[in-house]
Amino acid sequence: MVRISETVRTRFGRSGVRTALAVLALFSLVTAVLAYLLPQRLAIALTAAVLVAEAGVVVLVALRTYRGVRRAEEARQRPESVQGRSGPFRSVQLTDEQRRILKNWRARLFGGFSATAMRELRPVVTSASASPAYRLAVAEMVMDWYAAKEARSEDRDPLRFDIVITSHFALPGGTTSANAEEIRAYRKAGLTVGLLHHPVYHWDVARPIDQKILDLVDGEQVRLLDAADAAECDLMIVRFPPAVMRLLDDRPRITAARTVLVVNQTPYSFYGPEGGTSVAWDVRTVYENLTEWVGDHTWYAIGPVVRDALREHHADEMERVDLADAFWYESIDAAEWRRPGQRERDGGPFRIGRHSRDARLKWPDTADLVRACYPTEGDDYEVRILGGAEIPKEILGGLPANWVDxxxxxxxxxxxxxxxxxxxxxxxxxxxxxxxxxxxxxxxVGLPCVMEHRFEELFGDAAIYCSPEEVRGVLDRLRTDPAYYAEQAEKAVRYVREHFSHEAQLARVAGLGVDRLRTAAADGVVAA
Known part of the structure; x- marks a missing residue:
């Protein structure tokens, strides 16, 4: 019906249809008056003629409508029309900008934000200002969504999991790595895990779930949840606060004995003497949204930097928040990552490694500081970078000869x-x-790490802490003193095993009520 009505408006125009109806109505009224005034024989003849004429008009309108629908359907089915140049929108009359807009709305409509999307899309179908092709594409997209919704079973048996993780699983960086590592830990321990992908509404909702996550989904022990699911679990872990700045409209029904929010990002990207700048998320909004969804819950800062930011810069907003004293450290498979021993140098330069996103806040502020931390000349050191080096290239005016990007x-x-x-x-x-x-x-891996003092509370004696001016002296000692090198490498491995290993993560969630792990802890299988 949407396609037919849209085609009628496309073929005749809204004003054209109304005018035709008005003329027919007026003609009928005049005919009725004449039939009343004229003799009976003439009145019958006149009425018959009018009915034949109106029937003819109706047939013509129906025929033109049918042809229009057929043409639209044929255009939709033609391979070159189905995909167009940039997406699944059928009409070749769409502009590139219209295709881009429709792609974004389609992602939101099918990606969990259907109520919000429908409020924006429905008026477009009947809009007089939008082009017929655009309105038809919107109508077809809405119809596709309704068809998908009807085909999806809403009467499913509840799923039972030990843990459900809700997060933005399409991010390319540390959040996805942390999620993947926890899922691996839970899988190895025999736990069942449900995953709810919760994208950020204002970001690219169409971005697919990262392959690191998909590789861990087996459909049995680890399953992806959709809006039609119902799930029960001992613990729900929500990671990445920006994701719950705007909750999904279409969410599975999750009943969790306990829920925690892992705060793995500060509300502002930068904090200076005058406060924070560059807002990433809002404390009150996240708290209220999560409370509305799951009720009481506990926040866990991922480390001292996040905890201090919340307490020092957001104290008023945190009044109602239950912030745990313990940290929710990221985890890693310590046994899998450790290398057998120090790399064979064969007389070559001492290699300094660094990997991170190529972002301004990930590098020292000035050229002098960059040179102090990362040697830029000489044969003793080589700097190897994973993640891109456009920022240091910009700061230094080019990459030094002893740097590898x-x-x-x-x-x-x-x-x-x-x-x-x-x-x-x-x-x-x-x-x-x-x-x-x-x-x-x-x-x-077993590398000595040289870092600034701000990381000392987080990593303890696992790293060597100093100022930028002291880095070269520390590196010279590591390069020339094998015993000092081996001692620091062993401290790093031991600290990771005690605080950041899979075993440490399992002990953490066991303490939060995951029954299967509590039983294992009681039997001495998992450390409590």
């Missing part, structure tokens, strides 16, 4: 770290590094 995701970080000798990790003075996944991975 590997683009983001050009190799697994474990392979990259296994081929260097130490990690040096210094960032912008205004950067609020929530955790530091990169140095954690380096420590798990």
């Amino acid at each position: 590997h683009p983001f995701n050009s190799m697994p970080s474990r392979d990259f770290l296994a081929d260097v000798d130490a990690m040096v990790y210094f960032i912008s003075s205004e950067g609020a590094e929530a955790f530091g996944r990169a140095p954690l991975e380096a420590m798990a």
Whole structure:
């Protein structure tokens, strides 16, 4: 019906249809008056003639409508029309901008934000200002969604999981790595895990779930949840606060004995003397949304930087929040990551490794600081970067000859770290590094890590802490003193095993009521 009515408006125009109806109505009224005034024989003849004429008009309108619908259907079925140039919208008359807009709305409509999308899309179908092709494409998209909704079974048996993780699983960086590592830990422990993908509404909702996550989904022990599911679990873990700034309209029914929010990002990207800048998420909005959805819940900061930011810069907003004293550290398979021993140098330069996103806040602020932390000349040191080096290139006016740049995701970080000798990790003075996944991975490999003092509470004696001016002296000692090198490498591995390993993560969730792990802890299988 939507296609037929749209085609009628397309073929005749809204005003044309109304005019035709008005003329027919007026003609009928005049005929009725004449039939009343004229003799009976003439009145009958006149009425018959009018009915024949009106029937003819109706037939013509129906015929033109049918032809219009057929043409629209044929155009929709033609291969070159179905995909067009940039998406699944049938009409070749759409502009590139209209295709882009429709792609975004389609992603929201089918990606869990249907109520919000429908409020915007329904008026477009009857809009006089939108082009007929655009209105038809919107109408077909809405019809596709209704068809998909009807085909999806809403009467499903509840699913039972040990843990449900709700997060934005399409992010390319640390959040996805942390989620994937936890899922691996739970799988190895025999736990069942449900995954609810919760994208950020204002971002690219069409971005697919990261392959790291999909590789862990087997449909049995680890399952993806959709809006029609009902699930019960001992623990629901919500990671990445920006995702719940706007809740999904279409959510599965999840009943959790306990829910935690892992705060793995500060509300502002930068914190300076005058407060925060560049808002990432809002404390009150996240708290109210999550409370409306799951009720009482507990927040866990991922490390000291996040905890301090919440307490020092957001104290008023945190009044109602239950913030745990313990941290929700990221985890890693310590046994899998550790390399057998130090890399064979064969007389070559000492390799300094660094991997992170190529972002301004991930690097020291000035050229002098960059040179102090990362040697830019000489034969003793080589700086290897994984993740891109456009920022230091801009700061230094070019990359030094002893630097090697590997683009983001050009190799697994474990392979990259296994081929260097130490990690040096210094960032912008205004950067609020929530955790530091990169140095954690380096420590798990067995690399000595040289870092600034702000990370000391998080990593303890696992790293060497100093100012930028002291970095070169630390590196010289690591390069020339094998015993000192081995001692620091062992400290790093031990600290990771005690605080950031899969075993440490399992003990954490066991303490939060995951029954299967509590039983294992009681039997001495998992450390409590």
